[in-house]
Amino acid sequence: MVGIENNERRGVVRRVTTFFDGATAEMLGHTKSAIMDVSHILDHLNEPQREAVTAPLGNALVLAGAGSGKTRVLVHRIAWLIEAEGVSPFGVLAVTFTNKAAAEMRQRIEALLDIPIRGLWVGTFHGISHRLLRMHWQEAKLPQNFQVLDADDQLRLVKRVMRSLDIDEHRWPARQATWFINGHKDEGRRANSLPDDNDLFQMTHKRIYENYEELCNQGGLVDFAELLLRSHELWLDKPELLAHYQHRLGHLLVDEFQDTNTIQYAWLRVLAGSNGCVMAVGDDDQSIYGWRGARIENIQRYSDDFKDVATIRLEQNYRSTGNILRAANSLIRRNAGRLGKELWTAGGDGEPIRLYAAYNDLDEARFITERAQGVIDTGGSPDDVAVLYRSNAQSRVIEEALMLAGIPYRIHGGFRFFERAEIKNALSYMRLIHDRHADPAFERVVNTPTRGIGEKTVEVIRHEARERSVSLWQACKDAIVDGRLSGRAAGSVGAFLKLVDDLAEACDELELHELTEIVIRDSGLLEFHGREPGERGLARKENLQELVNATRQFTGELVFPLQDDDAAEVSMLQEFLDQAALDAGEAQAGSGPAVQLMTLHSAKGLEFPTVFLSGLEEGLFPHRMSTEEHGRLEEERRLCYVGMTRAMQQLYLTFAETRRLHGSDSYNRRSRFVDELPHELIHEVRMKTGVEVPFGIPRRPKSEPLQEDGALRIGQRVHHAKFGEGFVLHCEGAGERARVQVNFSGVGEKWLMLGYANLKPMD
DNA sequence: TCTATCACCATTTTT
DNA sequence: TGGTGATAGA
Numbered sequence: 001m002v003g004i005e006n007n008e009r010r011g012v013v014r015r016v017t018t019f020f021d022g023a024t025a026e027m028l029g030h031t032k033s034a035i036m037d038v039s040h041i042l043d044h045l046n047e048p049q050r051e052a053v054t055a056p057l058g059n060a061l062v063l064a065g066a067g068s069g070k071t072r073v074l075v076h077r078i079a080w081l082i083e084a085e086g087v088s089p090f091g092v093l094a095v096t097f098t099n100k101a102a103a104e105m106r107q108r109i110e111a112l113l114d115i116p117i118r119g120l121w122v123g124t125f126h127g128i129s130h131r132l133l134r135m136h137w138q139e140a141k142l143p144q145n146f147q148v149l150d151a152d153d154q155l156r157l158v159k160r161v162m163r164s165l166d167i168d169e170h171r172w173p174a175r176q177a178t179w180f181i182n183g184h185k186d187e188g189r190r191a192n193s194l195p196d197d198n199d200l201f202q203m204t205h206k207r208i209y210e211n212y213e214e215l216c217n218q219g220g221l222v223d224f225a226e227l228l229l230r231s232h233e234l235w236l237d238k239p240e241l242l243a244h245y246q247h248r249l250g251h252l253l254v255d256e257f258q259d260t261n262t263i264q265y266a267w268l269r270v271l272a273g274s275n276g277c278v279m280a281v282g283d284d285d286q287s288i289y290g291w292r293g294a295r296i297e298n299i300q301r302y303s304d305d306f307k308d309v310a311t312i313r314l315e316q317n318y319r320s321t322g323n324i325l326r327a328a329n330s331l332i333r334r335n336a337g338r339l340g341k342e343l344w345t346a347g348g349d350g351e352p353i354r355l356y357a358a359y360n361d362l363d364e365a366r367f368i369t370e371r372a373q374g375v376i377d378t379g380g381s382p383d384d385v386a387v388l389y390r391s392n393a394q395s396r397v398i399e400e401a402l403m404l405a406g407i408p409y410r411i412h413g414g415f416r417f418f419e420r421a422e423i424k425n426a427l428s429y430m431r432l433i434h435d436r437h438a439d440p441a442f443e444r445v446v447n448t449p450t451r452g453i454g455e456k457t458v459e460v461i462r463h464e465a466r467e468r469s470v471s472l473w474q475a476c477k478d479a480i481v482d483g484r485l486s487g488r489a490a491g492s493v494g495a496f497l498k499l500v501d502d503l504a505e506a507c508d509e510l511e512l513h514e515l516t517e518i519v520i521r522d523s524g525l526l527e528f529h530g531r532e533p534g535e536r537g538l539a540r541k542e543n544l545q546e547l548v549n550a551t552r553q554f555t556g557e558l559v560f561p562l563q564d565d566d567a568a569e570v571s572m573l574q575e576f577l578d579q580a581a582l583d584a585g586e587a588q589a590g591s592g593p594a595v596q597l598m599t600l601h602s603a604k605g606l607e608f609p610t611v612f613l614s615g616l617e618e619g620l621f622p623h624r625m626s627t628e629e630h631g632r633l634e635e636e637r638r639l640c641y642v643g644m645t646r647a648m649q650q651l652y653l654t655f656a657e658t659r660r661l662h663g664s665d666s667y668n669r670r671s672r673f674v675d676e677l678p679h680e681l682i683h684e685v686r687m688k689t690g691v692e693v694p695f696g697i698p699r700r701p702k703s704e705p706l707q708e709d710g711a712l713r714i715g716q717r718v719h720h721a722k723f724g725e726g727f728v729l730h731c732e733g734a735g736e737r738a739r740v741q742v743n744f745s746g747v748g749e750k751w752l753m754l755g756y757a758n759l760k761p762m763d
Numbered sequence: 764t765c766t767a768t769c770a771c772c773a774t775t776t777t778t
Numbered sequence: 779t780g781g782t783g784a785t786a787g788a
Contacts, residue, residue, distance in 0.1 A: 097777065392774085393773080393774090396780095453764095456764090625775095663780085
């Protein structure tokens with residue numbers, strides 16, 4: 001029904017160029033909105049936003065700059081489709097990358113439309129693909145109770161495969177093999193489609209991929225990439241099924257389009273078919289996930305691959321001050337091949353961007369802490385402050401400084417709730433209760449808590465299972481009957497089997513949370529983890545309790561409700577386990593206002609009144625590993641752009657001349673990104689005094705200051721009391737912080753503080 | 764089978 | 779520097 005309506009509508013061309021709030025209804029022509037008040041949808045939108053929200057039914061590309069109201073446009077567009085265009089909620093599919101974004105969008109749509117939108121599909125690529133596979137497991141050639149593997153499960157499985165193939169894990173790290181498999185799946189390639197060549201790397205990994213694939217198929221295991229790949233294949237294999245969804249889902253909206261990878265793009269194209277309307281929202285300047293397969297070119301290809309794409313640019317920024325935007329604009333302008341966008345604000349210039357050249361990482365942390373304290377002292381909330389860094393290793397010193405100052409902070413990233421070992425253990429018992437043949441779960445808890453089933457015994461069971469192509473569980477039963485296990489091992493294994501069977505029986509008729517409670521107690525996990533030394537034991541026990549709470553609150557309500565004909569028979573337990581795999585939860589429960597510490601990557605999409613961009617040093621940011629390739633350097637620059645545009649009022653850039661990383665000191669030059677910013681927008685904060693001076697002018701090119709003193713120049717031979725003779729390689733800094741790198745004939749290259757080294761020129 | 768010790772190593776992260 | 783994984787000894 002919906003599909004037919006849509007097809008008719010798509011021919012209708014409506015030009016809506018200007019809106020006057022009072023006149024809106026009259027201007028909408030013959031659509032349903034003529035009799036309906038849609039001002040709540042269109043009020044408070046700027047011109048381009050309204051253009052996007054009310055775009056004619058068809059394909060559209062919305063280039064939404066940072067802070068330009070992207071989510072707002074998506075939400076209002078959906079409301080517009082439903083209320084003004086009369087599209088059924090069942091005909092709309094909104095795709096995001098994270099569960100958080102999906103939840104937020106759903107919530108905002110419901111708030112805007114003031115009614116729960118049953119049937120509206122809002123979810124992640126993975127979540128939606130997963131749902132499809134659950135509904136059409138037979139067509140997708142999966143067992144009904146197939147299991148979703150998370151990254152950790154996958155890695156373990158790959159390791160198991162490699163061991164069974166006798167592949168040296170030193171030479172071929174399992175991480176790399178997993179990377180290889182996922183990389184190809186993300187590109188839509190199955191193991192058998194990879195070419196055979198003489199490349200040992202390729203052939204080894206292909207072999208692993210093939211065996212891994214086989215093991216997954218045998219055990220009904222589906223990893224993240226597989227969800228997408230398989231649902232894509234499902235559509236291609238079953239045209240009638242595809243037709244059903246194409247007909248039903250006539251309106252697709254995709255958030256963060258620049259982050260789509262090859263398979264996601266293909267997935268969308270297939271689903272859209274020739275009649276579907278796709279609204280792609282994204283920002284090529286914020287593409288920072290190329291390293292995990294995202295294809296920035298998808299956003300460029302889109303206009304070619306889809307017909308009659310209307311392009312709308314959202315460039316008015318509602319977040320940052322003029323200075324911040326000007327700096328960000330001029331930074332990103334250095335990247336080539338952009339679709340082009342220039343952020344502007346109706347607000348004022350605001351304060352200058354502040355730059356702090358710290359002596360070392362501790363000094364940097366001290367400065368950040370001091371200024372964060374300043375924000376709090378002047379009535380700000382700790383929540384208003386974010387400290388961003390390139391790599392997680394940088395967080396420690398900042399943490400310590402904040403802790404010392406008694407400023408509450410929260411670190412984003414790290415282990416998330418469902419990724420914690422104790423939680424995964426508990427879930428594994430639950431998984432086994434649900435499906436005795438779930439091998440990954442079996443492997444995980446067969447000897448957790450320790451019950452005398454060692455590696456040797458497990459190896460016997462694995463061998464048995466492989467020989468007969470049965471699950472580990474089945475292999476245990478057989479091995480006991482056939483007497484293939486020693487008396488002692490047979491006893492322990494038998495006890496484990498009985499434990500799980502007993503748990504299953506005891507929990508048969510119970511609510512999910514009651515089951516969970518019994519599982520963590522009777523499996524011995526609660527006691528086992530509680531015994532762990534120190535704070536950790538306590539924390540783990542609490543987490544397990546928290547799991548019980550989570551199951552109690554779990555309603556089984558689907559992320560996106562299904563229409564009656566979609567109804568799939570899925571137990572609450574299954575549902576919960578799936579969700580735990582697909583949504584690992586938040587890393588830390590928020591408790592009170594706190595300064596936010598996170599990587600630049602995880603800051604995307606967020607905003608803060610005060611932002612510290614720390615560690616702006618060559619080698620760290622841009623990261624050493626990204627400086628070689630041009631494309632990767634541009635991605636680093638986009639990352640810097642993302643970081644800067646998080647700031648609403650105040651932006652601090654900091655770097656350290658010396659940094660302790662991995663236990664040894666490193667001396668890095670200030671990041672090129674700092675120098676790519678217009679100097680007039682920056683004030684440099686001087687050490688100790690805190691006095692601000694204009695940035696840029698007095699700074700001389702490196703090595704010059706020393707030359708002027710007539711002391712040293714590059715290449716000059718020098719003598720050091722302890723290291724002997726050498727010649728100067730580099731000079732950096734000035735005054736008390738001046739350093740030289742000298743290549744000594746005896747001890748090699750050394751960095752020395754000029755003030756202390758007492759170098760004697762030799763010529 | 765479990766625990767202590769020692770190399771080894773080290774962007775970014777969601778699903 | 780600190781976390782991880784392999785190995786040796788109890």
